[in-house]
Amino acid sequence: IAARDSEDKANSKGAASTQAPNIITRDFVFDYLIVGAGFSGSVIAERLATQSGKKVLVVDKRNHIGGNAYDHYDEHGVLVHKYGPHIFHTNSREVFEYLSRFTPWRSYEHRVLASVDGQLVPIPINLDTINKLYGMSLNSLEIQDFYKSLAEPIEQIRTSEDVVVSKVGRELYEKFFRGYTRKQWGLDPSELDKSVIARIPTRTNRDNRYFTDTYQAMPLHGFTRMFENMLNHPNIKVMLNTDYREINKAIPCREMVYTGPVDEFFDYRYGKLPYRSLDFKHETHNTSVFQPAPVINYPNEHLYTRVTEFKYLTGQDHSKTSIVYEFPKAEGDPYYPVPRPENNEMYKQYKALSDAASGVYFVGRLATYKYYNMDQCVAQALTVYKQIAVKAV
Ligand code: FAD
Ligand code: UDP
Structure with missing residues (x-):
């Protein structure tokens, strides 16, 4: 960013503005460029805009906000999670109360x-x-x-x-x-x-809930609606279908918050960090109930790991029902960091680069290479926001 700042300042003073009249000539149009409109990016954008009065540009290369928590109504009108089942659960009152500003909830205990x-x-x-x-x-x-x-x-x-x-x-x-x-x-x-x-406990009682957190609930109108409410602020502009590398030279921003894969940011200098991916096979069935539980795991004979029936999660009333199968794979969109010693070692090298990158904050599951749930991403983003806010006053 520092190098880019001086380049941008030089541009705005002369050469670029005469050569290309459509280039913005103010030093900084936005205070922050936020890469990624998932939980991590959206929380920081919302805080910076509403609490610190900063002007924020959020870019995402996908055609929607919400990151991997994005949900939408499929062609049959059933609310589905495009990137597999997302169930909100947390022990953090701060996280729950923070998100409650943007959505009412539906109580839901996952089984x-x-x-x-x-x-x-x-x-x-x-x-x-x-x-x-x-x-x-x-x-x-x-x-x-x-x-x-x-x-x-x-x-x-x-x-x-x-x-x-x-x-x-x-x-x-x-x-x-x-x-x-x-x-x-x-x-x-x-x-x-x-x-x-260790995420999966072993129990001696009959408790059959998947999670035991204090707060377990689903956003009443879906995750995407919640994200819309977070990002709906005059200080926030959202640009979709845009890789940040397409615009970061043309739109000067004072600092950057990056929530994409950390190895990609540094052009894989120390090699590729493994992220596990999935193929999702979505289906809609002409029956009101497909299976006897919200999720059925298939540990053994099948190529897929689990099947989710969304109406259990969302509480939607519909004569049809939509489900998704998850087929794991190595290549493709990065969904899971892979926690094992050699990957943690490689990540440490990227972490050192991240710490040294001035004006760029690395936040979230992909940028900090942590197998985080949604609530952990929110907690981390709130913490990073506080660090930014202290420096920004
Ligand atoms: P992401 O949601 O991945 O957002 C990062 C965004 O950055 C993406 O939208 C991406 O397009 C964008 N981006 C990346 N690079 C660029 C670039 N160069 N330019 C522009 N944009 C870029 N958590 C739970 O708490 N409960 C669950 O039940 C649960 N289930 C899950 C099921 C699956 C199958 C998966 C994969 C995850 C699940 N999670 C669950 C975890 C949850 O998805 C994550 O914790 C959370 O969504 C991560 O948010 P994030 O903002 O850090 O990253
Ligand atoms: N796991 C398993 N069998 C199961 C459920 C989980 O072996 O029936 C293991 C598996 O390694 C999985 C991990 O526990 O990746 C974490 O499971 P979780 O359901 O938390 O995965 P996520 O929802 O994050 O995909």
């Missing part, structure tokens, strides 16, 4: 079944999962002994395999986790950081 050994059983594994799978009738105390009898002692829990095998042993690990993880990540759980599978 998932896993297709294992020809049966549909609750995941996370709980008392009912075990009793149904093995035809037993254990209670909460007995199941603790059952888990203990299966668990393999592991001294240092490092990998995602260790997390499960040390708690419930190899058989349940293989039924519920190994196949799913290999499909999802293209890696064996033993090659992935423990934090990945």
